[in-house]
Amino acid sequence: MLRASVTLATPAVALAVNDYTLVTTGKVCPDSSRIPLPCGNCGPNWGELQDCEDVCNAMEKCSHITYYEDKGCRTYSACDLETSELKGPQVQTDIYKRNNPKVVTRPEGPCDILAAAGKPCVAAHSVVRALYANYTGALYRVLRDSDKAGLDIFVRPTGVAKIESQDAFCQGTSCYILRIYDQSPQGNDLDTSPPGGACNKPLSPVNATREQIKIGGHTVYGAYFEGNMGYRRDKTSGVATGETEQTMYMVTRGDHVNAGCCFDYGNAETDNLDDGQGTMEAIYFGTSKGWGHGQGDGPWVMADLENGLWAGSDRAASAPSVTHTFVTAMAKGKKGGFALKGGNAIEGPLQSLYDGPRPAGYETMKKQGSIILGIGGDNSCSAIGTFYEGAMTASFTTDDTDNAVQANIVAAGYGTSSIAIV
Numbered sequence: 001m002l003r004a005s006v007t008l009a010t011p012a013v014a015l016a017v018n019d020y021t022l023v024t025t026g027k028v029c030p031d032s033s034r035i036p037l038p039c040g041n042c043g044p045n046w047g048e049l050q051d052c053e054d055v056c057n058a059m060e061k062c063s064h065i066t067y068y069e070d071k072g073c074r075t076y077s078a079c080d081l082e083t084s085e086l087k088g089p090q091v092q093t094d095i096y097k098r099n100n101p102k103v104v105t106r107p108e109g110p111c112d113i114l115a116a117a118g119k120p121c122v123a124a125h126s127v128v129r130a131l132y133a134n135y136t137g138a139l140y141r142v143l144r145d146s147d148k149a150g151l152d153i154f155v156r157p158t159g160v161a162k163i164e165s166q167d168a169f170c171q172g173t174s175c176y177i178l179r180i181y182d183q184s185p186q187g188n189d190l191d192t193s194p195p196g197g198a199c200n201k202p203l204s205p206v207n208a209t210r211e212q213i214k215i216g217g218h219t220v221y222g223a224y225f226e227g228n229m230g231y232r233r234d235k236t237s238g239v240a241t242g243e244t245e246q247t248m249y250m251v252t253r254g255d256h257v258n259a260g261c262c263f264d265y266g267n268a269e270t271d272n273l274d275d276g277q278g279t280m281e282a283i284y285f286g287t288s289k290g291w292g293h294g295q296g297d298g299p300w301v302m303a304d305l306e307n308g309l310w311a312g313s314d315r316a317a318s319a320p321s322v323t324h325t326f327v328t329a330m331a332k333g334k335k336g337g338f339a340l341k342g343g344n345a346i347e348g349p350l351q352s353l354y355d356g357p358r359p360a361g362y363e364t365m366k367k368q369g370s371i372i373l374g375i376g377g378d379n380s381c382s383a384i385g386t387f388y389e390g391a392m393t394a395s396f397t398t399d400d401t402d403n404a405v406q407a408n409i410v411a412a413g414y415g416t417s418s419i420a421i422v
Contacts, residue, residue: 018057018104020065020096028066028093029079035062038136043072044091045168051156053096057104058157067094071164106159108133110249110391110405111184117404119247119395122238123371124183125190126389128213128220129412130159131183140180142166142208146173152181161220166208176205177223180231180373184391186238188371190231196272196379198261203230203381206374211386214415223374223387224256225263230375234270239369240281240333240394246367247397249330250390251345251409252285254323257299259288260382264304265390266331268377270370278366280306280377281338283331285322285385294319294353301329301342301353305362306377311340312354319353326388326414328406333365334396343406345414350406388414 037055039046046052052073056062064079069092079095109131111121124131127140138152139161151169156162166175182188193203210224240246250265257263266282269275287298294300294311298321302309311317319340322329326345332338337357343350358365371392375381389409397405 018053018102019099020053021099022094023097024081024095026093027081027095028074029064029076029095030083033076033078033080035059035075035077037075041072042074043068044070045164046072047162047164051162051164054104054157056098058106060101060103063098063101065096065098067096069093104157106130106133106157107411108408109135109159110408113404113408114391114393114397114401117397117401119393119397119401121184121391122186122240122394123188123236123392125180125373125391126183127177127180127223128161128215128388130155131389131391133159135159135183137183138181141178142170142175143178143205144170144173144175150178156218158216158218160216160218163220166221170209175208177208178205180223184238186236188233188236188239190233190371190373193230193232193372193375193379194272197274198376198378199228199381200379203375203379204228213388214413216413217415222253225374225383225385225387227260227384228381230379230381231373232272232370232375234272234370236369236371238394239371239392240267241367241369243335243365244367244394245334245396246281246392246394247330247332248283248390248392249328249405250283250285251388251414252327252329253386254299254325254327256384256386257286258384259286259290260384261288261380262286262304262309262376263374263383263385264376265373265387266304266371266392267367268370268372269306270368272379274306274378275368276366277307278305278362278364279368280304281331281333281365281367282372282377283329284309285327285329286383292317294321296321299323301327301331301340303331303333303338303340304376305359308359308362310338310359313357313359317354328409330402332396335365336363341402345409347410350402
């Protein structure tokens with residue numbers, strides 16, 4: 001196995017405002033003061049000590065934790081060390097006291113920002129973090145190759161993917177991302193794509209552990225597309241159709257791209273066929289020049305409008321290449337025009353790449369409202385790329401809102417990357 005690593009500066013995310021003191025070992029706090037958690041017994045292989053502290057930090061009444069050496073966790077509102085209920089468990093345990101308790105609230109996500117601006121998300125997909133402050137559901141579902149069993153992967157109290165359960169579940173075998181859940185109320189989950197006009201076969205899921213990155217200091221996995229892989233939902237709720245406005249963004253990689261068709265995220269045909277110009281409107285990121293391009297050698301942020309990838313209104317547009325390691329890509333459509341933005345997902349603002357009229361032949365849009373990821377509207381499946389997060393609205397957002405979304409992405413702390421190629 002060849003492992004390539006890139007180390008980048010990671011913005012500090014101030015979440016751990018509490019500190020903990022080890023008070024005793026080999027015991028557990030009394031059950032009478034235990035705070036029930038959604039994970040039940042929360043072990044073994046539940047998570048690291050920091051995860052246990054994060055759970056406690058999110059609760060005002062939590063004063064102690066018992067951490068098990070087999071990676072189990074329990075939380076308590078009190079812990080009387082003199083009580084007769086204390087007893088030594090089968091595995092080593094440590095009891096920690098929470099000092100100067102302060103409740104840690106999860107920061108708002110991009111979809112909170114969009115909702116506050118009156119532009120709510122109609123789709124919100126991520127394999128690395130929650131896109132709402134109050135989202136507690138699963139991010140994605142993995143399929144274990146050895147026995148075809150499945151497992152939903154949830155988020156930590158801090159909002160990033162909790163991969164320890166995945167690592168334990170997938171140990172000794174391969175796992176694949178079978179479904180990426182929609183965090184919005186619309187329920188637009190993405191499953192592996194069925195056959196279509198270009199690739200007339202069901203497409204494969206991505207390997208669930210191919211790429212590791214850090215976000216907010218936590219290790220997570222990206223969705224690493226290697227060709228013949230893709231996701232889709234043809235029957236959607238709330239997604240823009242016809243000439244309805246929309247805005248989409250995704251966070252992707254600038255160094256895992258090709259010229260194949262087409263690494264897209266966004267709005268496409270509902271019949272998985274090429275239905276002609278204007279029947280889709282999705283973000284594209286890659287180095288394709290066959291249907292349009294920007295300046296330099298790419299990669300470019302472009303709009304896939306079907307039968308054309310557009311970095312502007314001309315086939316050879318003035319938009320620059322976007323070569324950051326982690327890229328924020330954004331596409332926006334409205335009646336008569338569209339806009340493109342791109343930026344560094346680690347730092348800095350978004351750059352306006354194009355804002356103007358639609359190309360000739362695309363004056364009237366005929367969006368159909370399916371959602372695709374990693375493929376073209378007709379199921380073209382030769383692209384490679386990486387997906388971390390993305391969202392869609394049925395509105396055309398303002399520059400201020402776009403800037404706030406970008407600031408939120410930067411604050412999330414995209415950082416160190418380690419890609420395993422087997």
